[in-house]
């Protein structure tokens with residue numbers, strides 16, 4: 001009964017909240033508009049926009065020594081999560097069956113284990129920093145912790161479900177993932193999409209002034 | 214002509230006196246909060262909104278901010294300065310406002326009073342934090358909006374208010390207006406200098422600044438010598454000579470517009486194709502990057518920072534300098550508003566190379582340089598002095614490590630802040646302006 005609910009109506013509900021929520025959050029920010037700059041630019045703003053979206057993946061050498069832990073943990077978590085999300089065998093199957101109608105080659109089991117370990121280690125390190133470092137502690141709100149806990153639980157139940165082949169674990173994993181989808185547009189998890197715009201606008205403004213941001 | 218330290222002390226005393234002239238606002242708190250909120254909402258554009266939406270609260274921006282680095286006080290983490298904007302965006306502009314109104318506190322007068330220190334004393338709008346942020350959040354742009362909101366709520370620091378008001382209403386700064394400028398020019402003419410003033414036609418309008426008239430006279434004299442040496446068609450204007458723009462720093466668009474308008478009118482009146490601002494850090498972005506936006510159309514002239522102009526003339530072979538030699542070991546301090554904000558980074562190095570000095574680059578330098586702590590008008594805020602001086606300790610370490618004997622820069626405010634810092638910390642590293650250095654070494 002619960003499994004049917006999770007696999008059926010609750011899935012459609014959470015997916016709808018996710019899509020509508022993300023679109024609305026972006027729409028409400030975009031509709032504010034930005035004044036059209038009139039000063040003579042030194043470099044094209046659009047080139048700066050695109051450049052910074054990509055160059056910001058690599059921290060500047062000047063700052064790297066001060067952010068080593070965050071960069072390593074951040075990459076471990078994000079790359080691990082990306083691999084799990086798009087290349088774990090059950091996920092590929094899910095996209096094929098329930099969303100896209102086609103699939104791709106999933107990663108082997110050993111790669112799944114490595115990705116999961118990277119993602120867990122990264123997430124825990126980032127969360128420990130969040131609670132222990134006075135700066136991120138003062139900035140973090142309940143939403144940041146809820147987001148982290150939900151992601152952690154989704155990953156944990158996902159790994160357990162794959163290791164134990166138990167359907168109730170699969171259902172629990174799916175249910176938590178649906179909760180995460182619902183929570184997503186209300187939280188700073190939105191940075192998954194907004195980072196392109198925030199980096200882009202910064203890069204565009206700096207490029208007009210002739211500075212590579 | 215070294216800086217007269219007595220004049221410098223007098224200048225600082227004048228600033229101290231301004232601090233004692235504060236009178237509390239007579240407007241009711243509710244009205245002040247409402248106006249601040251209105252201004253914040255006006256400043257909330259897409260760029261700012263996506264920044265507020267993208268921040269993951271990692272706190273890395275603190276690692277780039279001189280106020281945090283020098284104090285390790287988590288209150289100074291850059292993005293926290295935008296917290297009130299974030300709350301307001303959620304409650305008034307974002308989706309599901311009804312929900313956020315239930316879960317997010319409204320802004321109060323206490324909040325504004327707390328944030329006043331954060332957006333003035335503890336932020337020089339230097340933009341360094343946006344270079345480290347993995348999301349590319351432009352904290353300084355938000356702080357500029359917050360400053361405008363504070364101004365609307367009568368929460369601008371009194372020193373800035375008085376100076377900004379004087380510039381907007383009387384067109385003078387620290388008592389120096391058109392008449393005083395004319396007198397200063399007459400005095401220099403009496404010493405034998407040929408100085409075009411209020412010429413009906415000129416290709417280049419050269420600006421000065423109150424700091425050069427009162428304090429850095431060598432810079433003023435050097436400016437004149439350099440322009441005459443080049444043989445350019447140039448003039449000063451007694452109506453539009455002031456580079457400084459306190460409206461830009463204080464977040465008051467009306468003041469900013471009034472100050473820029475004087476220069477704009479003077480440039481148009483003499484048909485100048487080029488306007489060269491003085492070595493006054495913020496003056497460059499205020500006109501070069503904000504001018505067109507203020508007037509709603511591209512400026513009919515180009516705006517150059519002095520370093521930019523000097524480098525251009527040296528490369529073109531019109532400005533010839535005597536090489537000083539490698540025995541002079543200097544380090545260059547990139548003023549934030551000229552370098553990171555203005556985009557003029559290579560030009561001063563071209564000039565220093567032509568002068569043949571031993572340039573010892575500090576780490577960091579260029580667009581990543583650390584702010585001196587006095588920018589964006591902060592030099593004026595008396596109560597911010599301890600924090601500013603704490604941040605200045607970073608500068609001392611930075612330049613002591615270079616082995617340079619002196620520092621060169623191209624911003625009067627930076628120079629003044631370095632001089633104040635040297636006095637406070639008994640640090641014996643002279644600082645001089647790039648224009649003055651060139652003026653003393655013309656071939």
Ligand code: SF4
Nearest residue numbers: 268269271272274346
């Ligand atoms: S570094 Fe960027 S994302 Fe991190 S807290 Fe600061 S502004 Fe937010």
Ligand code: SF4
Nearest residue numbers: 278291337339340342
């Ligand atoms: S703009 Fe400069 S002073 Fe302001 S928060 Fe960022 S780094 Fe600090």
